Amino acid sequence: MKNLSLQNIKTLKSVKESVILVERLRIFICNFATETIQYKTMELIKDKKFGGERPLFACHDLRLENVTITDGESGIKQCQNMEAYDCKFYGKYPWWHVDKSYIENCYFALGSRSAIWYSNDMVMKNSRIDGPKFFREMNNLELENVEITDADETFWKVNGIKLKNVKLHGGTYPFMFSENIYVDGLESDSKYVFQYCKNVEIHHANILTKDSFWECENVTVYDSVLDGEYLAWHSKNVRLVNCHLAGEQLLCYTQNLVLENCTIDPMCDRMFEYSTVEADIKGHIENIKNPTSGHIIADSIGSITIDENVRQPNNCVIEVRK
Numbered sequence: 001m002k003n004l005s006l007q008n009i010k011t012l013k014s015v016k017e018s019v020i021l022v023e024r025l026r027i028f029i030c031n032f033a034t035e036t037i038q039y040k041t042m043e044l045i046k047d048k049k050f051g052g053e054r055p056l057f058a059c060h061d062l063r064l065e066n067v068t069i070t071d072g073e074s075g076i077k078q079c080q081n082m083e084a085y086d087c088k089f090y091g092k093y094p095w096w097h098v099d100k101s102y103i104e105n106c107y108f109a110l111g112s113r114s115a116i117w118y119s120n121d122m123v124m125k126n127s128r129i130d131g132p133k134f135f136r137e138m139n140n141l142e143l144e145n146v147e148i149t150d151a152d153e154t155f156w157k158v159n160g161i162k163l164k165n166v167k168l169h170g171g172t173y174p175f176m177f178s179e180n181i182y183v184d185g186l187e188s189d190s191k192y193v194f195q196y197c198k199n200v201e202i203h204h205a206n207i208l209t210k211d212s213f214w215e216c217e218n219v220t221v222y223d224s225v226l227d228g229e230y231l232a233w234h235s236k237n238v239r240l241v242n243c244h245l246a247g248e249q250l251l252c253y254t255q256n257l258v259l260e261n262c263t264i265d266p267m268c269d270r271m272f273e274y275s276t277v278e279a280d281i282k283g284h285i286e287n288i289k290n291p292t293s294g295h296i297i298a299d300s301i302g303s304i305t306i307d308e309n310v311r312q313p314n315n316c317v318i319e320v321r322k
Contacts, residue, residue: 042083050075051091069094071111095119103127108134110150132171151190168193194219210247213238227265232257251275257294264298272296274311291316 042063050056051070060080064087069075072091076082082101089095089112098119105126108115112131116122120139124146132152135141140160148154152171155161158178165185168174172191175181179198186205193207194200195214205224213219213232220239229247232238232254239258246265251257252273259279264271269287272279277291281298288296289305295317304318 042081069112089115093117098122151188249273251277270305272316277316288318291318295319297321 042061044063044065045067046065047067049068049070052072054074054077055069055072056062056076056079057074058078059076059082062079062081063083063085065085067084067087069087069089069091073093074096075089075091075094076098077093077096079098080100082098084101084103084106087106088109089107090109091112093114094108094112095101095116096118100121101119101123103122103124106124107127108129108131110130114133115131116134116138117136118138122138122140123142125144127146129146129148130150132150132154134148134154135158136156138158141158142162143166144164147167148169150170151168151174153173153176154168154171155175155178157176159180161178161181163183163186166183168186168188168190170190173195174188174190175194175197177196181197181200183202184204186202186207188205189208191209192211192214193209194212194216197213197216198218200216200219202221203223205221207224208227210228211230211233212226212228213235214230216232216235216238218237219232219235220241221243222241223243225244225246226240227246229249230252231245231247231250234253236255238251238254238256239260240262241260242262244263244265245268247268249270250268251271252275254275254277257272257275257277257279259277259281261280261282263283264281264285266284266286268285270289271285271287272291273289275291277294277296279294279296281296283298284300284302285298286302287305288301290307290310292311293313293315297319299321301318301320306314
């Protein structure tokens with residue numbers, strides 16, 4: 001009787017395992033069938049020109065190769081699941097309200113201003129943009145090896161930006177009001193970059209402008225050059241690691257500021273005014289003025305200004321490394 005019970009247990013266990021295996025197989029087949037039903041072969045348009053107003057309105061599952069959008073408006077609008085390769089865009093507003101798109105080796109001319117707005121889940125690679133006011137009111141934008149020659153008012157109110165090896169030239173206020181930004185490789189001489197941004201992580205950047213990172217929150221910058229006066233004023237939770245800083249009156253009115261192994265240009269003065277700061281500076285810093293609290297250490301310090309206008313608690317420890 002005991003042996004029979006053990007055999008029954010083994011049989012029941014085997015049946016249970018078989019049921020689980022069959023159920024897993026059923027789920028796999030159902031998922032595969034669903035994906036197969038949902039998959040659609042993309043329609044191809046190649047070596048064509050389109051002009052006028054809304055020539056490709058409300059298209060979906062469309063691949064464009066060597067297509068030119070000439071003068072006109074809203075060439076591609078209210079579309080979904082679009083791809084563009086080796087295409088040229090000359091008309092105004094050529095890519096609005098487009099969800100899920102991939103763009104590679106494309107050119108956007110000066111006349112294609114305000115070209116890409118209100119579009120989500122976009123990847124752009126190996127492309128050039130000469131028009132201003134690109135990328136606004138978007139979610140999930142990824143750029144790689146892209147050059148923007150007029151970055152005026154570009155990347156406004158974008159949630160989820162990922163940039164790799166991107167160049168920005170000219171224009172003002174790129175990245176205004178954007179958040180959740182990751183950058184690896186950025187060259188920019190555009191004015192007033194990264195203002196009113198949140199959750200920003202930057203690696204290997206060379207940024208030349210004043211007023212960068214103004215009134216931002218949760219910013220970390222690694223291995224970069226930040227050259228321009230009034231860096232990160234009125235910002236919170238700013239961390240700079242292995243960076244070189246240049247410009248006047250840097251990092252003032254900044255709360256929860258951290259510098260790790262950073263170097264400071266000899267011409268910098270009046271740094272850290274009214275900031276709470278933890279700074280480990282490699283080399284010399286010329287002038288420190290009225291930090292509110294924290295700890296600053298450097299290899300050498302030119303001068304320290306603590307006057308009657310310092311804010312309380314006025315307990316920042318400033319010292320030369322021994």
